[in-house]
Amino acid sequence: MTSIDAMKTCIECGCIKPMAKFYVFNVMEDGRMPWCKACHNGLTKWHKEQAAFYADRQLGDPSEETIRFQCERIQAGWTEKKRARRRVLSA
Numbered sequence: 001m002t003s004i005d006a007m008k009t010c011i012e013c014g015c016i017k018p019m020a021k022f023y024v025f026n027v028m029e030d031g032r033m034p035w036c037k038a039c040h041n042g043l044t045k046w047h048k049e050q051a052a053f054y055a056d057r058q059l060g061d062p063s064e065e066t067i068r069f070q071c072e073r074i075q076a077g078w079t080e081k082k083r084a085r086r087r088v089l090s091a
């Protein structure tokens with residue numbers, strides 16, 4: 001279905017990039033993460049920054065609400081089908 005030469009639109013930055021710029025993620029239908037490597041690394045950094053922010057203020061870990069907000073922002077670009085699949089996996 002998806003060749004290695006195919007292009008994919010990153011749901012985070014909206015850039016159209018070659019599949020090689022997306023990490024392999026077998027859960028997805030096309031076998032790649034919905035956001036590019038650059039955005040993935042940025043998201044990881046975001047999580048670290050959030051963790052540091054809360055640690056500094058001794059508020060404990062980022063609340064579930066905070067994490068859910070970020071996840072929903074990401075998943076907003078996903079299709080309902082993919083979301084349903086993710087629910088099954090995380091159940």
Ligand SMILES: [Zn+2]
Pocket residue numbers: 010011012013014015035036037038039040
């Ligand atoms: Zn991106």
